[in-house]
Amino acid sequence: MRKYRLPLLLGLLLAGIITVWLLPSILRAVPTRYAMRLPEPLQALALPADPTPILPTVAAPEAAAGLLDPAEPARPTAAPPASPTPEPVAGQLATGEPPEEAQPTPTAEPTAAPTATPWPVPPAARMTGFTHIYQEWNNCGPATLAMTLTYFGLVFSQRDTAAALRPNAEDRNVTPQEMAGFVNSQTELRAMARTNGNRSLLQRLLANNIAVIIEVGIDPPGEYRWLGWYGHYLLPVAYDDAQSQFWVYDSWLGTSEVPQTNADPNGRVMTYDDLDVYWPQFNRNYIVLYRPEQEALVAALLGEELDDAVMWQNSLAQAQIDAARNPNSPFYWFNLGTTHNALGQYDKAAIAFDQARAVGLPWRMLWYQFGPYEAYYQVGRYDDVILLAETTLQxxxxxxxxxYYLGLAQAAQGNQQAARDNLEKASAFNPNFEPAGRALAELTAPEG
Structure with a gap:
């Protein structure tokens, strides 16, 4: 037996070396939602390292300052070109008073009389009847939507909504448009996704018992701070001017100031100041949900902002004001780029996105909003599209x-096979993502 001991020990040593060498690769193949449950030493091997805190930067464009001059108002195209996942629209700050001779133009002419008087807005209001739902891994959009639907007596689990909104469990993002589309196609309710809302609008909606979801940026609190900046959905349920705060139901952190507990069913506090900081990081996106008989009321509450052309025009003014007041915020420049995209002004959009990158965008930014891809693609800056897409996908x-945009840029550069591969990946990852299928059909047939 002694003569076999050395080869055996050498064999075990070799096996151990191979195992240690291969272990990181094996663990990296474990989906993140499972890797998070591993013991901490294995998590360090399994979880991909965070990249640099910001996306690849560019030199600040000299033309950026010219975008803030409102001397030449933008003129929206008759039908703003649609992005594959359309960027949201925006509006100017509301006063809390009814607009003079407002002429709402909803997509369908409302036939029902308003069920409540929209104005004046009381100093405090609360909606009740929501059931809080904690999200599963990376599921704040589907969970928040399911939570909001409980107000209407509809029972959808977050897995029901996720099955339609993010059929791939690893999908990191659900857009407001996708969430509104689910409501409109899967229920008898109505929903619309809009942008550049404001505090007064939220108050008007809550005071008139109109459910609303907002999309915000967050710097996770306490023990979660190491995760860094994320996008998140919140369900506002109440406000109080005397305390200068809203209360929100949070699918991740709960309804209490103590994360992951629901000791206080009133909701987590979101101060007016925090709303002003974190809501603009997503261009003040919001989703309104309502019953069909409330359509006229919602039209009155939103006023002229129901007209896309008006919203885009007002969005430009708001984005210019924001960026001029705080030129060191990359989010305001990003919002300006989003608006120029919607106006079909891709050259200006590209400048605004360049300035946002020069200031420094969070590395997760393109998980949620895709305006730089669209602008750079439209002006022929395909290398920038490829750089940002490959950085985000790494x-x-x-x-x-x-x-999708990686494939478009590669096709534009004549790399048809790479384009086809990436468009197929987009379509396979989310079969509901129709732009990828259309782009694939437009590619030249593969040789051979």
Whole structure:
């Protein structure tokens, strides 16, 4: 037996070396939602390392300051070109008073009389009847939507909504448009996704018992701070001017100031100041949900902002004001780029996005909003599209929009096979993402 001991020990040593060498690769193949449950030493091997805190930067464009001059108002095109996952629209700050001779133009002419008087807005209001739902891994959009639907007596689990909104469990993002589309196609309710809302609008909606979801940026609190900046959905349920705060139901952190507990069913506090900081990081996106008989009321509450052309025009003014007041915020420049995209002014959009990158965008930014891809693609800056898409997909190949624009840029450069591969990845990752299928059909047939 002694003569076999040395070869055996050498064999075990070799096996151990191979195992240690291969272990990181094996663990990296474990989906993140499972890797998070591993013991901490294994998590360090399994989870992809965070990239630099910001996306690749560019030199600040000299033309950026010219975008803030409102001397030449933008003229929206008759039908703003649609992005594959359309960027949301925006509006100017409301006063809380009814607009003079407002002429709402909803997509369908309301036939029902308003069920409540929209104005004046009381100093405090609360909606009740929501059931809080904690999200599963990376599921704040589907969970928040399911939570909101409980107000209407509709029972959808977050897995029901996720099955339609993010059929791939690794998908990191659900857009407001996708969430509104689910409501309109899967229920008898109505929903619309809009942008550049404001505090007064939220108060008007809550005071008139109109459910609303907002999309915000967050810097996770306490023990979660190491995660860094994320996008998140919140369900506002109340406000109080005397305390200068809203209360929100949070699918991740709960309804209490103590994360992950629901000791206080009133909701987590979101101060007016915090709303002003974190809501603009997503261009003040919001989703309104209502019953069909409330359509006239919602039209009155939103006023002229129901007209897309008006909203885009007002969005430009608001984005210019924001960026001029705080030129060191990349989010305000990003919002300006989003608006110029919607106006079909891709050259100006590209400048605004360049300035946002020069200031420094969070590395997760293109998980949620895709305006730089669209602007750079439209002006022929295909290398920039490829750089940002490959950066976003590195170690986290979970974004159909990034695969889509990567494929478009490669096709424009004549790399048909790479384009086809990435468009197929976009379509396979999310079969509901129709732009990828259309782009694939438009590619030249493969040789051979």
């Amino acid at each position: 170690d986290r190949p979970y974004f159909e929009e990034s695969y």
